[in-house]
Amino acid sequence: MKLCRFNDNRLGLVEGDRVKDVTAALDVLPAAHYPLPTHDLLIAHLPEVRAAVEKLSAGASSLALADCKLLSPVANPGKIVAAPVNYKKHLIEAQTDPELHHQNQIAEIQRVGLFLKATSSLIGASQGIVVRHPDRRTDHEIELVAIIGTKANKVSREDAMKHIAGYCIGLDITVRGPEERSLRKSIDTYSVMGPYMVTADEVKNPDNLAFELTVNGETRQKANTNDLIIGIADLIVFASAYYTLMPGDLLMTGTPEGVGPIKPGDVIDARIDQLGAIKVQVS
Numbered sequence: 422m423k424l425c426r427f428n429d430n431r432l433g434l435v436e437g438d439r440v441k442d443v444t445a446a447l448d449v450l451p452a453a454h455y456p457l458p459t460h461d462l463l464i465a466h467l468p469e470v471r472a473a474v475e476k477l478s479a480g481a482s483s484l485a486l487a488d489c490k491l492l493s494p495v496a497n498p499g500k501i502v503a504a505p506v507n508y509k510k511h512l513i514e515a516q517t518d519p520e521l522h523h524q525n526q527i528a529e530i531q532r533v534g535l536f537l538k539a540t541s542s543l544i545g546a547s548q549g550i551v552v553r554h555p556d557r558r559t560d561h562e563i564e565l566v567a568i569i570g571t572k573a574n575k576v577s578r579e580d581a582m583k584h585i586a587g588y589c590i591g592l593d594i595t596v597r598g599p600e601e602r603s604l605r606k607s608i609d610t611y612s613v614m615g616p617y618m619v620t621a622d623e624v625k626n627p628d629n630l631a632f633e634l635t636v637n638g639e640t641r642q643k644a645n646t647n648d649l650i651i652g653i654a655d656l657i658v659f660a661s662a663y664y665t666l667m668p669g670d671l672l673m674t675g676t677p678e679g680v681g682p683i684k685p686g687d688v689i690d691a692r693i694d695q696l697g698a699i700k701v702q703v704s
């Protein structure tokens with residue numbers, strides 16, 4: 422199932438190039454009271470939501486996907502977990518290019534571990550990236566994102582994939598410089614998710630997905646998730662060895678070689694096999 426969040430927080434069932442409005446399915450969610458949960462309510466109740474979506478589908482009105490303002494498919498992730506330098510060729514490019522490494526030690530992911538991006542940086546594809554420091558180099562990074570479906574604490578490799586609710590495309594927008602990654606990558610609008618969530622049952626082999634990112638039509642990044650240094654299952658093992666992953670947490674799996682600068686006026690197109698495509702304006 423492909424689920425999107427669109428326009429004024431409506432829930433959509435994506436079928437081809439059409440979106441069925443199934444917002445009423447959100448009525449199955451429990452009322453939230455203060456203090457709010459530290460997970461995403463929709464993802465935590467995905468099985469019930471899916472059942473409700475299936476019931477509503479036949480009678481739902483539909484509109485063109487192209488006409489929808491797409492928001493992040495997950496509204497309230499508790500964490501955005503991200504993997505640095507998780508593709509071999511990107512590790513080499515980051516170690517060789519002073520504009521990328523800025524005298525930071527770029528070590529292998531096994532040594533540096535994972536980092537977190539602020540959830541306030543999260544947007545959907547239609548909301549657009551706003552460059553905050555135009556005087557500094559700001560880069561695109563396309564990444565496969567796994568959406569955690571169920572609480573995962575110290576999970577084994579064997580159980581890891583069972584904790585995934587679905588997948589989407591992610592952009593990890595990055596200011597280059599000497600500061601910590603969490604600062605440079607947490608700027609408002611610098612975590613783009615979209616176009617929708619594809620539930621895990623529909624993604625045949627997430628460890629073998631081709632993907633591509635273009636800027637103004639020019640190909641910048643083109644790779645396959647089969648080149649990940651630490652694959653999806655092992656990233657979940659790694660992350661959950663340190664903190665409990667919660668429903669709706671977003672796991673950005675890392676970017677391949679070809680990272681490059683963006684500037685106001687650019688248009689980013691990104692696509693991942695089986696997960697659709699996003700078009701993102703930069704201003």
Ligand code: MN
Pocket residue numbers: 503504505562564593673675676
């Ligand atoms: Mn990244």
